[in-house]
Amino acid sequence: xxxxxxxxxxxxxxxxxxxxxxxxxxxxxxxxxxxxxxxxxxxxxxxxxxxxxxxxxxxxxxxxxxxxxxxxxxxxxxxxxxxxxxxxxxxxxxxxxxxxxxxxxxxxxxxxxxxxxxxxxxxxxxxxxxxxxxxxxxxxxxxxxxxxxxxxxxxxxxxxxxxxxxxxxxxxxxxxxxxxxxxxxxxxxxxxxxxxxxxxxxxxxxxxxxxxxxxxxxxxxxxxxxxxxxxxxxxxxxxxxxxxxxxxxxxxxxxxxxxxxxxxxxxxxxxxxxxxxxxxxxxxxxx
Amino acid sequence: xxxxxxxxxxxxxxxxxxxxxxxxxxxxxxxxxxxxxxxxxxxxxxxxxxxxxxxxxxxxxxxxxxxxxxxxxxxxxxxxxxxxxxxxxxxxxxxxxxxxxxxxxxxxxxxxxxxxxxxxxxxxxxxxxxxxxxxxxxxxxxxxxxxxxxxxxxxxxxxxxxxxxxxxxxxxxxxxxxxxxxxxxxxxxxxxxxxxxxxxxxxxxxxxxxxxxxxxxxxxxxxxxxxxxxxxxxxxxxxxxxxxxxxxxxxxxxxxxxxxxxxxxxxxxxxxxxxxxxxxxxxxx
Numbered sequence: 215x216x217x218x219x220x221x222x223x224x225x226x227x228x229x230x231x232x233x234x235x236x237x238x239x240x241x242x243x244x245x246x247x248x249x250x251x252x253x254x255x256x257x258x259x260x261x262x263x264x265x266x267x268x269x270x271x272x273x274x275x276x277x278x279x280x281x282x283x284x285x286x287x288x289x290x291x292x293x294x295x296x297x298x299x300x301x302x303x304x305x306x307x308x309x310x311x312x313x314x315x316x317x318x319x320x321x322x323x324x325x326x327x328x329x330x331x332x333x334x335x336x337x338x339x340x341x342x343x344x345x346x347x348x349x350x351x352x353x354x355x356x357x358x359x360x361x362x363x364x365x366x367x368x369x370x371x372x373x374x375x376x377x378x379x380x381x382x383x384x385x386x387x388x389x390x391x392x393x394x395x396x397x398x399x400x401x402x403x404x405x406x407x408x409x410x411x412x413x414x415x416x417x418x419x420x421x422x423x424x425x426x427x428x429x430x431x432x433x434x435x436x437x438x439x440x441x442x443x444x445x446x447x448x449x450x451x452x453x454x455x456x457x458x459x460x461x462x463x464x465x466x467x468x469x470x471x472x473x474x475x476x477x478x479x480x481x482x483x484x485x486x487x488x489x490x491x492x493x494x495x496x497x498x499x500x501x
Numbered sequence: 502x503x504x505x506x507x508x509x510x511x512x513x514x515x516x517x518x519x520x521x522x523x524x525x526x527x528x529x530x531x532x533x534x535x536x537x538x539x540x541x542x543x544x545x546x547x548x549x550x551x552x553x554x555x556x557x558x559x560x561x562x563x564x565x566x567x568x569x570x571x572x573x574x575x576x577x578x579x580x581x582x583x584x585x586x587x588x589x590x591x592x593x594x595x596x597x598x599x600x601x602x603x604x605x606x607x608x609x610x611x612x613x614x615x616x617x618x619x620x621x622x623x624x625x626x627x628x629x630x631x632x633x634x635x636x637x638x639x640x641x642x643x644x645x646x647x648x649x650x651x652x653x654x655x656x657x658x659x660x661x662x663x664x665x666x667x668x669x670x671x672x673x674x675x676x677x678x679x680x681x682x683x684x685x686x687x688x689x690x691x692x693x694x695x696x697x698x699x700x701x702x703x704x705x706x707x708x709x710x711x712x713x714x715x716x717x718x719x720x721x722x723x724x725x726x727x728x729x730x731x732x733x734x735x736x737x738x739x740x741x742x743x744x745x746x747x748x749x750x751x752x753x754x755x756x757x758x759x760x761x762x763x764x765x766x767x768x769x770x771x772x773x774x775x776x777x778x779x780x781x782x783x784x785x786x
Contacts, residue, residue, distance in 0.1 A: 253780055256688055301781065304616050308778045330618045341609030341784070343529060345536035350529075357525040358617040360518050401613070 241409060241442040242280040242303065247312030249273040249298055249466075272298045273466045276312070280442055285431065287453030288446040290463035296446035297336070299463070300411045303444065304334035316409055334411040335402030339394035339418060344387035348379065348397050351386055352404065359405040366404070373400040376430055378423060391418045399427060403435070410435060412445045416452060428456050519623045526627035527634065530601075534635075548642050549650075555581045556651055569711040575740040577710075579653050584708035586643035587735055590674050591706075591728060593636040595699055598628055598678035599685040606686065612784040615774075625770060628682075629675040655739060662738030662745045669755035670731045676762035677727075683766075683773030689782070707732040730754040 252266045273295045280286045290296050301307040303314065305325040314321040321328040342351045349370060356366035374382060377396050381389075389397070395418040402410065410431075416424035435441040447453050453460045462469040534541060559578035573580055605611035614624060647653040681698075703709065705719065706728030712720055723729045734751035737743040745752060777783045 251781060253782070254687070298781065306612055306616055306778065306783055307781045308775070326618065326620070329616065334616055336609075338609050338784070341613050343533060343608075343610065345533050346529065350532060354525050354529050355613065355617070358522050358614055358619050360618055362518075362521075 239282045240279050241282040241284070241317055242278070242444070243313075243315045244276055244278040244299075244303075245313045247273055247276040247278075247299070247302065247314060248310050249295070249302065249307065250310045271466055273302075273309070276463075276466075276468050278461065278468060280444060281458075282442055283436055283440050284459065285436055285443040285445060285457045287457035287460035288444055288463060289448070289450060289453055289460055290446075291448070293465075294463040295466040296463055297413055300334060300336075300413050300444065300446055303409070303411055304332050305329050306334070331408040332411060333402045333405060333407035333409070334413070335399050335415055336413045339391060339398050342386045342394070342397065344385070346386060347383050348386055348389065348393075349382040351397065352382070352400060355401050356404050361405065369404055369406075370400075373403060376426075376434070377403075378426060392420060392423060395419060396423065403430075406439060407441065409442045409444070412443060414447055415445065416447075416449070424452075428452070432456060519620060522619055522623050523627040523630060526624070527631050530631045530635075544639070545642065548639065549646055551585060552582060552643065552646050552651065555585070569713045573711070573736045573740055575736070578651065579647070579740065580711070580736060581709055582643060582647045582651075582653055583736055583739055584732055586640045586647075587670065587732060588703060588706075588708045588728075589639040589643070590633070590636045590670050591702060592699060593632045593639070594629075594671075594674035594678035595681055595702075596678070596696065597632050597635070598675065599682040601628055601632070602682040603685045603689075606783065609784045615783060621770060621774065622767075625679060625766075629671075629679070632678065633671050633675065657740060657742040659738045659742040659744055662743060662748060663735065665745050665752060666731060666734045666738060666748075666755070669752065669759060670735075673727045673731070673755055673758045673762055676759070676766040679766040680762070680769045683769035686770075686773040686782075687776050702726055702728050705729065724754075727755060727758045730758075 249272045250269045251272060252269045255265045255267055257263055257265065276295075276299065278286075288296050288299065298307060302309050303316070303321065305321055305328055308322065316328050316331050319327045319331065343354070346354070352370050352373075353363075353366055356369065357363075361369065370382070373379060377400050379396055379400060380393065386394070386397070395415075399415060402412070412431075415431075416427055419427060431443055431445075436443060445453065445457060450460075556578055559576060559581075562577065567577075570577060570580060602611065605614065615621075644655065648655060705712070705715070705723040705726045707723070708728065712723045712729055712733070715723060730751040734748045734755070737748055737751075738745075
């Protein structure tokens with residue numbers, strides 16, 4: 215089984231991350247991106263007191279391009295490197311090697327210009343000030359995004375309607391997980407970014423809210439406002455439904471489109487689930 | 502494909518937008534502080550008990566003017582009141598800033614803030630302003646309780662000396678606080694070192710007793726502690742009404758610390774932030 219998958223993959227042109235339909239109108243261009251973490255350890259009672267842990271390679275030679283107005287699905291298991299890739303695009307992590315441009319702006323050397331184009335929505339719904347209300351939190355982050363007071367208030371009202379944000383005047387600490395997550399999404403959308411980076415955006419949402427968010431991304435952000443979206447998810451069905459194109463990260467490498475197509479072949483009447491794909495990946499030990 | 506509207510039009514100018522961020526940060530911290538009313542009430546109580554403790558220590562020793570206090574022309578209680586009041590700036594700058602940055606890092610909000618188009622100096626200025634305001638309230642409280650509750654006289658204050666030393670104290674200790682916060686950003690733990698430094702600083706800085714009480718070699722070391730010069734200058738300006746020209750050495754030393762510490766704080770932060778971005782540790786849970 216695995217050999218057949220590999221043979222089919224080898225017949226396909228190995229340019230996994232390259233945009234086809236948006237090739238002439240590139241928004242994000244990533245070339246040979248590598249990230250190796252070597253965290254510091256402090257041992258005050260031994261010598262040397264500060265040491266580096268053994269290196270962990272999270273991304274290896276990733277080449278990727280995303281067309282303007284495209285929705286790219288970034289699929290992969292836990293630890294595949296999806297969040298690290300998104301955080302590098304959002305200027306929050308510096309890569310070890312490689313080059314990234316967003317709308318022609320070099321993300322590594324001009325982070326302050328790049329960050330004006332990008333907004334990251336993480337799956338972490340705790341990153342708010344808990345004693346403040348949802349509205350106070352949004353107003354605060356809107357100010358840091360550069361919005362004036364009136365513009366921020368108008369935008370919060372729009373998002374309140376679009377995302378079904380209830381009880382914005384209650385303390386953040388008493389919100390449900392779903393509401394906290396919606397607030398995190400609202401924070402990411404508050405500035406109407408050119409590029410929206412979404413890290414598992416529907417993870418804590420109920421099906422109705424998740425559908426509403428998908429509609430907002432597809433119909434409003436992309437179709438009306440021309441936003442480019444990179445969506446990291448475990449949910450293959452969501453990716454297929456929402457994205458123009460999917461790429462698969464595995465152990466820090468972007469799999470070739472041939473491997474992904476082969477992995478996506480249905481094995482039974484229920485079609486292909488991400489779990490099946492991962493099962494097949496484990497048989498491809500050389501990857 | 503239609504393009505999205507730009508937000509630049511909604512902002513009057515870049516500088517005013519950045520200053521509004523500083524204001525938003527201060528307002529946010531105030532609202533958070535306000536939500537913990539009991540904590541604030543207890544800190545007021547703590548100020549009152551500290552002052553009362555020193556009042557009775559002063560009484561125990563019969564309110565003598567020792568030769569070490571003679572140059573300040575005041576009682577031990579009045580001396581220690583000013584020392585404790587201005588030590589609040591040290592406490593909130595060193596430890597307070599790192600604690601604030603550390604909690605933003607743990608909460609995940611530091612990463613969110615640094616993911617916005619905000620210049621680093623804006624965030625640092627906002628943190629420093631909030632800490633200074635917070636410490637200033639504590640200083641006013643010390644003075645108020647001292648004057649109203651214990652009849653300490655501040656009639657000879659030289660306001661221009663006070664303002665000048667206050668500005669220098671704020672710059673010096675906020676710079677030290679920012680250096681410590683950069684350390685926290687890299688090594689995750691900085692407040693323990695801050696406590697140790699605060700204790701040493703108070704011991705050598707003349708907070709609880711004049712530096713002249715210390716042995717000669719410790720006095721030499723104390724000269725390299727900015728708090729020593731700050732406390733001496735403030736005591737003289739408050740109780741003797743000494744003009745700034747009469748405190749040129751103390752002001753000059755604090756100015757020297759400013760010249761060294763401000764660029765060091767900016768450099769430390771740039772280095773710490775770069776390190777956190779390399780390690781991916783802007784957000785810690």
